[in-house]
Amino acid sequence: MPNISVAEVKPGSKVIKDVVTPLGGVLFPKGKIILPRDVEILQAFLIQQVEIEGNQGEAVPAENVKAAAKTLPVKAGTLINESVLAKSNSSLHDEYEKMLILIKQSYRSVAAASIPIFELRSQLEALIGNLKDYHVLKFAPRILHDEDYNYHNAVLSALTCYKIAQWCGYPQKDWMQAAFAGLLHDIGNVKVDGALLHKPTPLNGAELEEVRRHTTYGYQLLRNVTAINEGVRLAALQHHEKIDGTGYPLHLEGSQIHVYAKIVAVADIFHAMTLEKAYRKAQSPYLVLEQLQTESFGKLDPVIVQTFIQKTTDLYNGTRIRLSDGRHGEIIFTDRSNPTRPMVQVEGKIVNLMMERELYIQEIIA
Structure with a gap:
């Protein structure tokens, strides 16, 4: 039948053509049964008309509304049982905290001893075994001390890099290596003056240059480590490079930057800005995603950024x-x-x- 005014739409009606927002997004797919709240949504999106099945003047069967309510929503809305979620998250948090302790020990001892790479891998596998309970926007460490910021950033980046590698469709052999790249990308900071890393005021030129050396320090520390591939080492070196060549330390462009470094760049920026520091409050994850969107124009890999934003914001209605x-x-x-x-x-x-x-x-x- 012809399009009808939104004001005439009744709950229980069936949409027979996708309802599209003024910006081109699909608001309601073909076949959706309209619920009372959906009428408000149509009005809020300034939708003028929709195409509805049958004669809108007829009474709408009550079972239509009940059936729609029962199916609300699977992709867009199965509410998660919070007690189940909390229980499963306890295991994730337990493994997270073990990983945090181990990476802290590894960072602190790396200057004098070799990196315990096999212990790190074993714990990383245990942590990733709980990946189903990790949501980038929702997960928060149970305890977060300011002095542990770099270690939290490392572990969170490992989890997020693993997910990004999956989401972007990279081969499975790359997933764990991408996680290692996230875990070890800032290991070069152990050779930088800690006072500079935690300085609350802007760095001067010489100080900034010293902090930037953490990339080359990191590559040097990882150069002879076994069980990681060259991409992990390059991620430590290149994660501050930019697609347009304005990054550091080598001013690489586009395809010159290893894909692990491009993945780490997105994860590192996100967690650096959403974690609280001694001198700066945590920022809204949604505002950080918008900043990443802006950075995807010439600075960060646009495909990785778009995939990251789409996947992390794919939340259930009712969240x-x-x-x-x-x-x-x-x-x-x-x-x-x-x-x-x-x-x-x-x-x-x-x-x-x-x-x-x-x-x-x-x-x-x-």
Whole structure:
């Protein structure tokens, strides 16, 4: 039948053609049964008309609404049992903390002894064994001391690099090596003055040059380590290189940069900005994703960035969040063409973060 006005749409109606947002994202797919809240979503997205099955003037069977409610939602909304999630996460956190202790010991002893690579691999495998419970935007260490920032960044980067390698479709043989690249990318910091690494004020030229040497120090420390490939060593050297050649230490461009270094660059920036430091509060993961999006134009690999953003924001409807103004709500729809700006329901009202740009998601609660 012809398109009808959104004002005439009744809950229980069936959409017979994809409903598309003004920016081109699919709001509701063909075949969706409209629920009462969906009408509000249509209005919030300024959709004028939709194509509905049958005669809209007829009474809508109640079973249509019930069936739609029962199926809400699988991809976009099966609510996770929080007690099950908390229980499974305890194992993830346990293995995370073991990995944190081991990487801390390894970093501290590397100048005097060889890196215990096989112990690191064994613990990394145990940690990755719990990867199903790791969500980049949701996971937070149980304990986070300011002085342990670099070690947390290493372990989180390892987990995230493994996931990025999977998401981007790289061969399975690369997944663990990508995780090693994340784990060891900043190992060169052990040869840099710790006071510079934690200095709360801007570094002067000489200090900045010294800190930047951690990339070459890292490559040197990993040069003779067995059980890792050359890509892991190059990730330590190249993770601050930029696609346009403006990075350091070698000013490499595009294809000259190893893919592990490109993966680590994204994971490292994300965790560096979302972890709290002694002199700087943790930033909103959603704002960091938007900054990564900006950096993908000439600085970071655009395919890796886009994949990372799409996968990390692929959250279930019903995910509870805290907005930047302190209000709590839940995600009710994510337009895949603008994944960092979903629609959220707050205090009974729908807030479209695409329209209200001054607001953003500060934190994922559950």
